[in-house]
Amino acid sequence: MRHVLAPSRLRATTNFAGLIRSTSTPEFSSTFTATFRQQTHRSLSIKPSLQKNFQTSSKMSSTQISANAVLDLIKQRRTYYPLSKDLGSLTVERINEIVKEALQHVPSSFNSQSNRVVVLFGAEHEKLWDITTETLKAIVPEDNWASTAGRMAMFKGAAGTILFFEDETVVKGMQEKFALYADRFPVWATQSDAMLQHTLWVALEAEGLGANLQHYNPLIDAKVAETWSVPENWKLNAQLVFGGKTGDAGEKAFGAVEEKFKTFGSA
Incomplete structure (x- = not known):
């Protein structure tokens, strides 16, 4: 099952991230990071299964939404008429x-x-x-x-x-x-x-x-x-x-990903 944050929760997360990025003092950043973790759990009531989508970097002092959350939104974007x-x-x-x-x-x-x-x-x-x-x-x-x-x-x-x-x-x-x-x-x-x-x-x-x-x-x-x-x-x-x-988007067909994708090398 896919988990996507509601728009209001995404906005709240973005606001927290913006505040962290705009703060340059390590003391405030540390305090705010701890506060953010509490807020994402309490105020936003994020389910434990979704908490993995939020990772706080102590070096960057910013909160990042996981790739899966972004990809889910991209998948949901469709053409709607009317x-x-x-x-x-x-x-x-x-x-x-x-x-x-x-x-x-x-x-x-x-x-x-x-x-x-x-x-x-x-x-x-x-x-x-x-x-x-x-x-x-x-x-x-x-x-x-x-x-x-x-x-x-x-x-x-x-x-x-x-x-x-x-x-x-x-x-x-x-x-x-x-x-x-x-x-x-x-x-x-x-x-x-x-x-x-x-x-x-x-x-x-x-x-x-x-x-x-x-x-x-x-x-x-x-x-x-x-x-x-x-x-x-x-x-x-x-x-x-x-x-x-006013209704659902139409069906969308996909070609085989194997015909579109190549990868080489390893980490």
């Missing part, structure tokens, strides 16, 4: 906090930090899908419009959308600074953006929300930039639609 406007107990402030934390800490090549994000809620979210609908209406054949219109209505019915961009000025600056790797920086920027997309998708899943990832760029790029005053050097890459789950 979504509702119900965010449960989550607030706009909390979601923005999650996005900002991920934006700051997802890695990028040479710490270039080329990722950019715009988060849309409520009427602003609905405006995005009205824009997309209008754009597609002009190019989709009439015979195919009914299904397209249905998809647009489905996305509009969700609670919000996260828009992912990469700052092309940053990428070009890195190309000039490190000319030897100039052809790689656009690829690395895309990889960093993909990591951010996945991180936020998993984080929203951890908070109990569903999401699906869309790519209506570059069709909507100009109108998005105009509507939300997005700098012209921000290139739109993807749209993560999120909201309350």
